Amino acid sequence: MRIQGRSDIPLNDTGRGQAVAAVGALSPYDWDFLVSSPLSRAAETADLIAEGLGLTVTQRIPSLGERDYGLAEGLGAGAELEALREPGGPTGNGGFRGAETEGDVADRGVGALRMLALDYPGARIIVVSHGTLIRLSLMRVLDRPIPTIANAALTVAQSGPAGWTLDVLNGEVLEPVR
Secondary structure, three states: OOOOOOOOOOOOOHHHHHHHHHHHHHOOOOOEEEEEOOHHHHHHHHHHHHHHHHEEEEEEEEHHHHOOOHHHHHOOOOOHHHEOOOOOOOOOOOOOOOOOOHHHHHHHHHHHHHHHHHOOOOOEEEOOHHHHHHHHHHHHHHHHOOOOOOOOOEEEEEEEOOEEEEEOOOOEEEEEOO
Protein backbone atom coordinates (compact mmCIF):
# COMPACT_ATOMS: atom_id res chain seq x y z
CA MET A 1 0.00 0.00 0.00
CA ARG A 2 2.78 2.40 -0.98
CA ILE A 3 3.10 4.61 -4.03
CA GLN A 4 5.53 2.76 -6.31
CA GLY A 5 5.50 4.94 -9.40
CA ARG A 6 8.67 4.83 -11.49
CA SER A 7 10.72 3.28 -8.69
CA ASP A 8 11.95 -0.01 -10.11
CA ILE A 9 10.61 -2.34 -7.45
CA PRO A 10 10.92 -6.01 -8.45
CA LEU A 11 7.94 -8.28 -8.88
CA ASN A 12 7.13 -10.31 -5.78
CA ASP A 13 5.63 -13.80 -5.46
CA THR A 14 2.09 -12.38 -5.35
CA GLY A 15 2.75 -10.58 -8.64
CA ARG A 16 4.24 -13.71 -10.19
CA GLY A 17 1.11 -15.64 -9.23
CA GLN A 18 -1.08 -12.90 -10.76
CA ALA A 19 0.97 -13.02 -13.98
CA VAL A 20 0.61 -16.79 -14.28
CA ALA A 21 -3.14 -16.51 -13.55
CA ALA A 22 -3.46 -13.83 -16.26
CA VAL A 23 -2.44 -16.41 -18.86
CA GLY A 24 -5.82 -18.09 -18.39
CA ALA A 25 -7.71 -14.85 -19.02
CA LEU A 26 -5.60 -14.10 -22.11
CA SER A 27 -5.59 -17.57 -23.65
CA PRO A 28 -9.07 -17.41 -25.27
CA TYR A 29 -7.84 -14.58 -27.50
CA ASP A 30 -5.47 -14.75 -30.46
CA TRP A 31 -2.38 -12.62 -29.82
CA ASP A 32 0.55 -11.77 -32.06
CA PHE A 33 3.12 -10.64 -29.47
CA LEU A 34 3.72 -8.69 -26.25
CA VAL A 35 5.34 -5.39 -25.37
CA SER A 36 5.95 -4.04 -21.89
CA SER A 37 7.21 -1.26 -19.73
CA PRO A 38 10.93 -1.62 -19.01
CA LEU A 39 10.34 -1.49 -15.22
CA SER A 40 11.32 -4.88 -13.85
CA ARG A 41 7.93 -5.71 -12.31
CA ALA A 42 6.18 -5.21 -15.67
CA ALA A 43 8.99 -6.82 -17.68
CA GLU A 44 8.91 -9.99 -15.55
CA THR A 45 5.10 -10.06 -15.74
CA ALA A 46 5.34 -9.86 -19.55
CA ASP A 47 7.97 -12.61 -19.63
CA LEU A 48 5.78 -14.94 -17.54
CA ILE A 49 2.71 -14.24 -19.69
CA ALA A 50 4.69 -14.71 -22.92
CA GLU A 51 6.05 -18.03 -21.67
CA GLY A 52 2.56 -19.21 -20.72
CA LEU A 53 1.11 -18.26 -24.10
CA GLY A 54 4.07 -19.32 -26.25
CA LEU A 55 4.64 -15.74 -27.44
CA THR A 56 7.55 -13.33 -27.62
CA VAL A 57 8.09 -10.03 -25.85
CA THR A 58 9.26 -7.89 -28.74
CA GLN A 59 9.91 -4.55 -27.04
CA ARG A 60 10.35 -2.83 -23.68
CA ILE A 61 8.92 0.61 -24.38
CA PRO A 62 10.06 3.37 -21.99
CA SER A 63 6.93 5.46 -22.53
CA LEU A 64 4.87 2.59 -21.04
CA GLY A 65 6.55 3.13 -17.66
CA GLU A 66 4.48 4.07 -14.64
CA ARG A 67 3.80 7.62 -13.54
CA ASP A 68 6.58 9.50 -11.77
CA TYR A 69 5.20 10.51 -8.37
CA GLY A 70 8.35 12.39 -7.41
CA LEU A 71 8.94 12.67 -3.66
CA ALA A 72 5.71 10.77 -2.93
CA GLU A 73 7.18 7.51 -4.26
CA GLY A 74 7.71 4.91 -1.59
CA LEU A 75 5.31 6.60 0.81
CA GLY A 76 2.09 5.20 2.23
CA ALA A 77 -0.80 7.08 3.79
CA GLY A 78 0.32 9.33 6.61
CA ALA A 79 1.71 12.71 7.59
CA GLU A 80 4.77 12.52 5.35
CA LEU A 81 2.63 11.91 2.23
CA GLU A 82 0.10 14.55 3.24
CA ALA A 83 2.92 17.12 3.57
CA LEU A 84 3.62 16.64 -0.17
CA ARG A 85 0.06 17.42 -1.26
CA GLU A 86 -0.40 20.58 -3.28
CA PRO A 87 -2.67 23.03 -1.47
CA GLY A 88 -5.56 24.83 -3.10
CA GLY A 89 -7.27 23.10 -5.94
CA PRO A 90 -6.40 20.98 -8.95
CA THR A 91 -2.78 20.91 -9.97
CA GLY A 92 -2.90 18.44 -12.82
CA ASN A 93 -0.37 16.28 -10.99
CA GLY A 94 -2.73 14.31 -8.75
CA GLY A 95 -2.04 16.60 -5.85
CA PHE A 96 1.64 15.82 -5.11
CA ARG A 97 4.46 18.32 -5.49
CA GLY A 98 6.96 17.26 -8.13
CA ALA A 99 4.77 14.50 -9.59
CA GLU A 100 4.38 14.01 -13.33
CA THR A 101 1.07 15.49 -14.44
CA GLU A 102 -1.81 13.22 -15.34
CA GLY A 103 -1.89 14.86 -18.77
CA ASP A 104 1.77 14.04 -19.39
CA VAL A 105 1.19 10.43 -18.35
CA ALA A 106 -1.78 10.14 -20.71
CA ASP A 107 0.26 11.72 -23.53
CA ARG A 108 3.02 9.13 -23.06
CA GLY A 109 0.63 6.19 -22.92
CA VAL A 110 -1.49 7.24 -25.87
CA GLY A 111 1.66 8.02 -27.86
CA ALA A 112 2.94 4.49 -27.27
CA LEU A 113 -0.40 2.97 -28.30
CA ARG A 114 -0.55 5.09 -31.46
CA MET A 115 3.02 4.11 -32.33
CA LEU A 116 2.13 0.42 -31.94
CA ALA A 117 -1.01 0.84 -34.07
CA LEU A 118 1.03 2.52 -36.84
CA ASP A 119 3.96 0.11 -36.70
CA TYR A 120 1.80 -3.03 -36.49
CA PRO A 121 -1.54 -2.36 -38.21
CA GLY A 122 -4.08 -5.02 -37.38
CA ALA A 123 -1.81 -6.75 -34.84
CA ARG A 124 -3.28 -8.09 -31.61
CA ILE A 125 -0.79 -6.93 -29.01
CA ILE A 126 -0.64 -7.56 -25.29
CA VAL A 127 0.63 -4.42 -23.57
CA VAL A 128 1.95 -5.00 -20.05
CA SER A 129 2.17 -1.71 -18.22
CA HIS A 130 1.03 -0.09 -14.98
CA GLY A 131 -2.37 0.75 -13.56
CA THR A 132 -2.17 4.52 -13.52
CA LEU A 133 -0.73 4.76 -17.03
CA ILE A 134 -3.39 2.37 -18.36
CA ARG A 135 -6.24 4.20 -16.61
CA LEU A 136 -5.14 7.69 -17.70
CA SER A 137 -4.47 6.56 -21.29
CA LEU A 138 -7.89 4.94 -21.55
CA MET A 139 -9.54 8.03 -20.09
CA ARG A 140 -7.85 10.13 -22.77
CA VAL A 141 -8.78 7.97 -25.79
CA LEU A 142 -12.30 7.17 -24.59
CA ASP A 143 -13.04 10.59 -23.03
CA ARG A 144 -14.74 9.03 -20.01
CA PRO A 145 -13.85 8.14 -16.43
CA ILE A 146 -12.12 4.80 -15.89
CA PRO A 147 -11.91 3.16 -12.45
CA THR A 148 -8.72 1.88 -10.85
CA ILE A 149 -7.03 -0.83 -12.92
CA ALA A 150 -6.49 -4.02 -10.92
CA ASN A 151 -3.12 -5.79 -11.00
CA ALA A 152 -2.86 -8.38 -13.79
CA ALA A 153 -6.50 -7.85 -14.76
CA LEU A 154 -7.46 -8.21 -18.40
CA THR A 155 -8.46 -4.98 -20.12
CA VAL A 156 -9.13 -5.16 -23.87
CA ALA A 157 -9.21 -1.94 -25.90
CA GLN A 158 -9.22 -1.68 -29.67
CA SER A 159 -8.31 1.10 -32.04
CA GLY A 160 -10.02 1.27 -35.41
CA PRO A 161 -11.19 3.74 -38.05
CA ALA A 162 -14.16 4.76 -35.88
CA GLY A 163 -11.98 5.35 -32.81
CA TRP A 164 -11.31 3.37 -29.66
CA THR A 165 -13.53 0.79 -28.02
CA LEU A 166 -13.26 -0.77 -24.59
CA ASP A 167 -14.43 -4.39 -24.62
CA VAL A 168 -13.13 -5.74 -21.29
CA LEU A 169 -12.24 -3.76 -18.16
CA ASN A 170 -10.64 -5.41 -15.14
CA GLY A 171 -11.74 -8.79 -16.45
CA GLU A 172 -15.39 -7.79 -17.00
CA VAL A 173 -16.81 -7.91 -20.53
CA LEU A 174 -18.49 -4.60 -21.43
CA GLU A 175 -20.76 -3.36 -24.11
CA PRO A 176 -18.41 -1.61 -26.56
CA VAL A 177 -17.93 2.05 -25.58
CA ARG A 178 -16.54 4.61 -28.01
